[in-house]
Amino acid sequence: MTMLRLHRVEPTAELWAERATYDDRLIFHTEPWLRFVAEAQRAEPVLARVTDGERTVGHFTGLLTKRFGLRILGSPMAGWTTSYVGFTLDPAVPRRAALEALMPFAFKDLGCAHLEIRDRGLTPADLGGLGLRWSDAPTAVIDLTPAEDALFNGMASACRRNIRKATKTGVTIEEVVADPTFAADFYDQLRDVFAKQNLVPTYSIERVRTLIRHLEPAGHLLLLRARDPEGRCIATAVLPWYHRTMYFWGGASYREHQHHRPNELLIWYALRWAKSHGVTEFDFVGGNAYKSKYGTTEVPVPWARRSRSPLVATLRDAAKQTYTLKQKATARLTGAHS
Structure with a gap:
């Protein structure tokens, strides 16, 4: 060469x-x-x-x-x-x-x-x-090629319990398409996440809107809302995907509704959706310890x-x-x- x-x-x-x-x-x-x-x-x-x-x-x-x-x-x-x-x-x-x-x-x-x-x-x-x-700067990934039951059983037992609890208590997940209010929902919840650590988000709501404006028309963006039994939006997730990989760009939820365990249910919905669309890998785009409960493998980058x-x-x-x-x-x- x-x-x-x-x-x-x-x-x-x-x-x-x-x-x-x-x-x-x-x-x-x-x-x-x-x-x-x-x-x-x-x-x-x-x-x-x-x-x-x-x-x-x-x-x-x-x-x-x-x-x-x-x-x-x-x-x-x-x-x-x-x-x-x-x-x-x-x-x-x-x-x-x-x-x-x-x-x-x-x-x-x-x-x-x-x-x-x-x-x-x-x-x-x-x-x-x-x-x-x-x-x-390692990242945590999940291999989506195993059967759905194997993916679920590969999670930590506490994570599986939380998914079952969210479902049993009436939390529902909806796919969001062409909804101009989604960015505001996500960003308001993101502010609450950062406030827990006496911080504010590191980017503005305009970045979320810009991402959606460019990615959604291309068909490579999954936006999810979690709603509580009363229909209130309590958690959201932004998940770009392309070729063989789905990415966790951002997720947020209100602290006061954490007892419903919407975050685990959001991820479980995203994993199944990605698998059904031929995606073979879910990438959390980072290696934080809390992600290991989903059965991740750490990849050095x-x-x-x-x-x-x-x-x-x-x-x-x-x-x-x-x-x-x-x-x-x-x-x-x-x-x-x-």
């Missing part, structure tokens, strides 16, 4: 069709998702072919943005409420080779000062010797970054710390409480 190269290309119908032929494609590589992130982050999508000589062997997906007046290539960046982006590649192409080719593309061709990448196929072993810093200079790296770390402090301060100022 010759040295791989990346070549930026313009989006066309033919290009999107070509990208959709790769088996490792994710929803985060699709046109509707990139339009969502680009609008929410005021970023510019970057699409590139990966070539080996004259032959196309894959594609790269990222977005350009500016911080401190510097060009940054995110694939993705923290806080963008999107997950692994990175590459789609022919099976025979080593991801490390593609990652190595990304460096001159990002820092020379695009003139970036900073790069971040989280690619589902990358492993820590792929990162050595490339000047990258990285942190472990490194989040790698490289800066053109130590100063840029310091600015990046400072910006992340400032954002965290600002989020907590905003919660105090707005009176969020547990």
Whole structure:
């Protein structure tokens, strides 16, 4: 194999069709998702072919943005409420080779000062010797190929009891389509979730509306409401899906209705819905301990970054710390409480 190269290309119908032929494609590589992130982050999508000589062997997906007046290539960046982006590649192409080719593309061709990448196929072993810093950002997934009974029995006993309790007490799940009130329901419940920890949501309701506006027409978004026996909306879930995977983008519920156990029932409904639509994996997009009760398997996914200079790296770390402090301060100022 010759040295791989990346070549930026313009989006066309033919290009999107070509990208959709790769088996490792994710929803985060699709046109509707990139339009969502680009609008929410005021970023510019970057699409590139990966070539080996004259032959196309894959594609790269990222977005350009500016911080401190510097060009940054995110694939993705923290806080963008999107997950692994990175590459789609022919099976025979080593991801490390593609990652190595990304460096001159990002820092020379695009003139970036900073790069971040989280690619589902990358492993820590792929990162050595490339000047990258990285942190472990594992995710929890559920294999949906077993029979439905096996999926249910694979959950913790307490989780199964909660699903039965929710059903017995009259909690119902409804699929939401073309309902402009859903975003407000979800966001109000999200505020209640964050208030429990004296925090406020890290994004506005407009991001939820933007996601729905771009993903729903494409047919790759499942929106769910849980209602109590009186018909009140007590929990919601936002679940993008594409190809073989459904993703848990967000879920929220009111604390005062937790005794109905709507969250477990929402997830169980989503798992069965995904399985019935040919989806073979459910990805929680994160590895929090509470997710293990659903019978998950943890998958390591490194989040790698490289800066053109130590100063840029310091600015990046400072910006992340400032954002965290600002989020907590905003919660105090707005009176969020547990």
